[in-house]
Each structure stands twice: as C-alpha cells, then as structure tokens.
Amino acid sequence: DAKTTQPNSMESNEEEPVHLPCNHSTISGTDYIHWYRQLPSQGPEYVIHGLTSNVNNRMASLAIAEDRKSSTLILHRATLRDAAVYYCILRGNNAGNMLTFGGGTRLMVKP
Amino acid sequence: DAGVIQSPRHEVTEMGQEVTLRCKPISGHNSLFWYRQTMMRGLELLIYFNNNVPIDDSGMPEDRFSAKMPNASFSTLKIQPSEPRDSAVYFCASRPDSLSNQPQHFGDGTRLSIL
Numbered sequence: 001d002a003k004t005t006q007p008n009s010m011e012s013n014e015e016e017p018v019h020l021p022c023n024h025s026t027i028s029g030t031d032y033i034h035w036y037r038q039l040p041s042q043g044p045e046y047v048i049h050g051l052t053s054n055v056n057n058r059m060a061s062l063a064i065a066e067d068r069k070s071s072t073l074i075l076h077r078a079t080l081r082d083a084a085v086y087y088c089i090l091r092g093n094n095a096g097n098m099l100t101f102g103g104g105t106r107l108m109v110k111p
Numbered sequence: 112d113a114g115v116i117q118s119p120r121h122e123v124t125e126m127g128q129e130v131t132l133r134c135k136p137i138s139g140h141n142s143l144f145w146y147r148q149t150m151m152r153g154l155e156l157l158i159y160f161n162n163n164v165p166i167d168d169s170g171m172p173e174d175r176f177s178a179k180m181p182n183a184s185f186s187t188l189k190i191q192p193s194e195p196r197d198s199a200v201y202f203c204a205s206r207p208d209s210l211s212n213q214p215q216h217f218g219d220g221t222r223l224s225i226l
Contacts, residue, residue, distance in 0.1 A: 032212050043115075043202045043217030044154070087154075091212065098144070098167070099215060101154035 004088045009106040012078045020073040020105055022088030027068050032091050034099065035062065035073050037084040044087065044101070047073065083109045113137070115218035117203050123224045129191040132221045135184055136205030144215060145178055145188050146202040154202070160186065161209045193225045 005023040012018040024033065035047040048055055048062045050071075055062040061074040075082055087104040116135040124130060136143050145157040158168040163180045171178070175194070180186040190197055200222050204215040 034212075034214075036214075041219075043204070043220050044215075045217065046214030049212055049214070098156055098159055100156070101146075103153060 004090060004102055006086075006088055006102065006105045008103065009108065011108045011110060012075075014080060014109055014111050015077050018075040018078045018082070018107065018109075020075075020086050020088075020107065021070065022072070023070045024088070024090055025069045027090055028092070030092055033062065033064060033068075033071050034089045034091050035060070036087045036089065036099075036101075037082075038087070038104070039081075039084045047086070049091075078107075078109045080109050080111060083107055115203055115205050115216050117201075117218035117221050119221060120219065121222045121224075123226065124193060125226050126194055127192045129189065130193045130197075130223060130225075132188040132201050132203075132223070134186045134188070134203030134218060136186070136203070137216055138184065140205035140207050140216070141183070142206040142209045143180060143186050144204040144206075145186070146204065146217075147199045148202060148220070149199045157188070166209075195225045198223055198225050 032049050032051050034049040036044040037047050038044045048057055048060050050062045050064055063072045085104040085106050087101050089099050118133045141162050143160040146154050147157055148154045155170055157170045158178045159166050160180045176190055178188045200220045202217050202220045204217040206215045207213045
C-alpha cells in the first residue's frame with residue numbers, strides 16, 4: 001500500500017491560515033488523496049478528497065502537487081474548534097479498497 | 112439526519128466477560144466498517160462488510176473477536192472472552208457503497224475498558 005508521511009504536530013494561531021503537508025511519494029495513478037480529522041472524543045470526520053486538481057469545499061482546500069507526490073490541506077482561518085488530529089490517506093479506486101489511517105498531524109490552535 | 116449510532120458509549124467490565132458492541136449505520140449505506148483505536152497502534156480497521164457480507168476480516172486480532180451484520184441496519188462486534196489488552200475505543204463507520212469515493216461516516220465510538 002502507498003503510504004503517507006505527515007508531521008506529528010503543528011501549531012497555529014487563531015484566525016490565521018494553516019497549511020498541513022502530506023508526502024506520498026509512492027502514490028499510484030489511481031489513488032485518491034483523502035483527508036479526515038478527529039476532534040477530541042469523537043470519531044474521524046471527512047474533510048476533503050481529490051485526485052489531481054485542487055479542490056475546495058466549505059471546510060478546507062486541498063492543493064495537490066503537479067507530480068502528485070505531495071499535497072497540502074489548507075484551513076483558511078483556523079478556529080479553536082479546528083484543533084484536531086488530521087489524517088492524510090490514500091485510497092485506491094478499486095472496489096473494496098479501505099482507508100488505512102497513519103499517525104496524522106495533531107494541530108494545536110492558540111487563541 | 113441521524114448519523115452512525117453506536118452503543119453503548121462506554122463499557123467497563125471484568126476480564127473474561129463477553130462484550131457486545133452495537134452499530135446502526137446510516138440508512139441506505141451498503142458498506143460498514145469496524146475500527147479499533149489505541150494510543151499504541153492508532154486507528155486500525157478490524158473488519159469490513161458490503162451488503163451485509165464480510166469482505167475483509169484480516170484485521171480481526173484473534174478468534175475471540177467476531178462480527179456480524181444480520182441486516183442492513185444493524186451490526187455487532189463481540190469479544191468473548193474479553194482481556195485487558197482489548198481496552199480501546201471501537202468505532203463503526205458506514206459509506207454509501209464500496210465503489211465510489213464517497214466518504215466514510217463514523218460514529219462517536221464505544222470506549223471499552225476491561226479490568
């Protein structure tokens with residue numbers, strides 16, 4: 001399985017943008033890049049996913065490198081409620097492919 | 112809309128006892144997943160069902176663990192007999208189908224403590 005590498009932790013100030021990096025140098029052509037986050041005492045929550053083009057939704061933006069070997073999750077204005085563990089996951093497009101969670105990045109947001 | 116519903120939220124029991132965790136997936140979702148989360152090992156997939164049929168149970172740690180999905184709206188994860196090392200948070204998730212990139216929706220988990 002193609003793996004992802006993320007920093008263990010990051011800090012941000014409230015109301016500032018946050019860029020969460022993810023390296024996936026062994027990504028295959030059919031792997032989608034998914035991001036989930038897990039708030040304290042809750043189950044993981046879907047954030048965004050993409051294949052090649054940058055993606056935007058109400059929660060975040062996903063910037064994907066041209067060679068697809070890395071991506072960045074962008075929170076445009078961090079709030080205290082964004083403090084969570086953020087997971088970058090590759091998922092193949094074949095039936096039955098599951099999500100394999102790594103260690104993720106623990107984001108701390110300072111007021 | 113109701114999300115994935117898990118019960119109980121917390122369970123404390125003595126080792127050797129049987130433990131049953133329950134999950135109600137989102138209505139209309141055909142895929143169901145059971146995960147376990149610990150500090151040491153992170154979030155691990157235990158078993159995955161599609162259309163009520165177990166597809167991949169390679170993550171189930173031992174024969175003491177079993178999972179069933181008797182119908183599209185209910186699944187159980189059973190541990191018998193339970194051991195202290197089974198203490199963890201167990202999550203259930205569902206997804207509309209197995210083919211698309213639709214996201215998985217997770218429940219709030221069952222925090223299990225085996226004494």
